[in-house]
Amino acid sequence: MxxxxxxxxxxxxxxxxxxxxxxxxxxxxxxxxxxxxxxxxxxxxxxxxxxxxxxxxxxxxxxxxxxxxxxxxxxxxxxxxxxxxxxxxxxxxxxxxxxxxxxxxxxxxxxxxxxxxxxxxxxxxxxxxxxxxxxxxxxxxxxxxxxxxxxxxxxxxxxxxxxxxxxxxxxxSVNYIVDRIAAETEQAIQEQMPAPHEDRLWPAGAAPNAVQPDAPILNRTAGYVRFIDTRKLVQLAKTHQLKLRVTRRVGQFAPAGIPLLLASREERLTPRLRQAMLSAIDIGPSRTLQQDVEFGVLQIVDIALKAISPAVNDPTTAIACVDQLSRILCLYAQRNAPQQHYYDPPGVVRVTIPAMDFDALLESAFEQIRHYARGDMAVSLRLLAALTDIATVAHSAAFRQSLRTLGQRAVDSCRGHLDEQAMSRMRGRLDTLQTLTT
The missing domain is CATH 1.20.120 (Four Helix Bundle (Hemerythrin (Met), subunit A))
Structure with missing residues (x-):
């Protein structure tokens, strides 16, 4: 709405x-x-x-x-x-x-x-x-x-x-908490990535006619980047005939004094214009879910890691977290990557903003769980099943390759921690994943 x-x-x-x-x-x-x-x-x-x-x-x-x-x-x-x-x-x-x-x-x-x-x-x-x-x-x-x-x-x-x-x-209850976090994360994905997946004509990190700005605009307040008003940045860049590049994506920490933006023409950067550009980026002491999809994923990962810790030893909760993470990644894999280059007029890159890609989000979601669950058969098996579910809806060959690589690492990390029967089941799940992603 x-x-x-x-x-x-x-x-x-x-x-x-x-x-x-x-x-x-x-x-x-x-x-x-x-x-x-x-x-x-x-x-x-x-x-x-x-x-x-x-x-x-x-x-x-x-x-x-x-x-x-x-x-x-x-x-x-x-x-x-x-x-x-x-x-x-x-x-x-x-x-x-x-x-x-x-x-x-x-x-x-x-x-x-x-x-x-x-x-x-x-x-x-x-x-x-x-x-x-x-x-x-x-x-x-x-x-x-x-x-x-x-x-x-x-x-x-x-x-x-x-x-x-x-x-x-x-x-x-943990299921209610995780489901609510996943629902809010899905809403953030739908707002940031409304278009379904389609093949791009150029890589997500590059664009035609793009220049590398070199005039720094320093950050004044330390904190996490929580919100970027892209329309305001594009309007400022168009009005003053500049090209801008934001150095921190949403969710990253920005210390005070570092270049938060880079502009193409330093002679046009008045103190008032610098302040207007900085005001388009909201920085605060904590992350939010408005534009930060990774933050919702990390909340669920935190719950999963605490559940599989030796002090708690609750694999059922960790499995529920893996299920909700697969729900988020399935939606993410079916959407176009977040827009990084903003044009005005068409063909002229005015603002470039870094964004999290699928590989980075996949690593944030499952890498720590894969490492700490290598001695838990139930969680490791559900992790492979989640990767298979994501591969089923992933349209990109690069996405499927990342899922296959992560599945192989999950099986490799379990060697020496699980018995042969458990490893046989793991290899069976991996074979299914590899067949699907080939």
Missing amino acids: TRHLPRAIQHILFNLRGGFLVRPLIISLALGFVGGCLSWLEETHPALGAWLPQILFPSRSDPQVAQVILSAIATSIMTVVSIVFAILLMSLTLASMQFSPRIIVSFSRDKVTQRTLGIFLGTFAYCIAALPAARIKPYAFSPVLTVFGAMLLAVACVIGLLFFIHHISRAI
């Missing part, structure tokens, strides 16, 4: 989706506004309260009853909020210790948790905003309809608390 929006707007929307600030704050402010407006409307138009049946709120003439109900709901909701935060923090702590500290990013983006906190805080804001309307002086007034709305919100909070506990109990 956001694929056709400008990259800067996509970046803002991506940041707004994460964390426990924006969505809960919007929901709570909205409900607080509704509480204040509804009580004001009910006071301005007393006939609104007459619509509510007498049986639902019999003490409609006593403002003290409304005050007690609103204050009791507001007080109890804040207690529930503290319980929710305690459950959430405990879940995050357990998950980060058992699986990987990097998965906290995906937990903070969970919409169910954000909406639950927003409804609880919004109910509190609703009651506080409506409470001043229930008064005795200068005349007695009881906001009947507003109090009934607070009672409905209290019931919704009880249901929401039960659903939240159920959701958290599922969210901390």
Whole structure:
């Protein structure tokens, strides 16, 4: 849905989706506004309260009853909020210790948790905003309809608390975590690589009419490259008749003081233009999944490596991680490589941005697992099966060659660590892979 929006707007929307600030704050402010407006409307138009049946709120003439109900709901909701935060923090702590500290990013983006906190805080804001309307002086007034709305919100909070506990109990299971990371990684692949695979006329790292810029634009803030606004860079390069080359791809660490961009004409690089170019590249202390496909892969790899470590010894979790990694690589192998050269006008390379290719992503996904699982037959067999699945959908001969090479290395690394029967099964899986990739 956001694929056709400008990259800067996509970046803002991506940041707004994460964390426990924006969505809960919007929901709570909205409900607080509704509480204040509804009580004001009910006071301005007393006939609104007459619509509510007498049986639902019999003490409609006593403002003290409304005050007690609103204050009791507001007080109890804040207690529930503290319980929710305690459950959430405990879940995050357990998950980060058992699986990987990097998965906290995906937990903070969970919409169910954000909406639950927003409804609880919004109910509190609703009651506080409506409470001043229930008064005795200068005349007695009881906001009947507003109090009934607070009672409905209290019931919704009880249901929401039960659903939240159920959701958290599922969210901390490893299969749920890995599946969610894989789904977010697939979304990043679809946004960065929307076109299906096709043969290129030239290698991904080269382009016709490309020049090598040599005027450095130094990085000012150390951190990971999280987002590159290609449209802004192309527009700046076209406006000032420059050619740019970004030296770091998304996901790589960029120390302060290194050349982050290289330009073709140094005499045109004013301080203001340098700052505008640097502002097109977002650098932060941690990686994100907006444009960084490798980050999602590494999160799953971290879980797999901890699972097959001697201290944990949980091959079932490692197998689940290998399955999800094969899911990601299958999608990646069926898409065109990420665009590296941007033209304006056609035939003139304005901006060159490095991107991760299939071989690099394949190594990030399976190389460490292959090394540490060489003594585990189940994980090694599933690794070969995953490579076979990827080879089934891979259209490129180079991709199939990389898969065949990795499969051979996996079998070679298991020699001396597995018995002959296990090695026989490994060689059988390798033969299937080699037949498919020949």
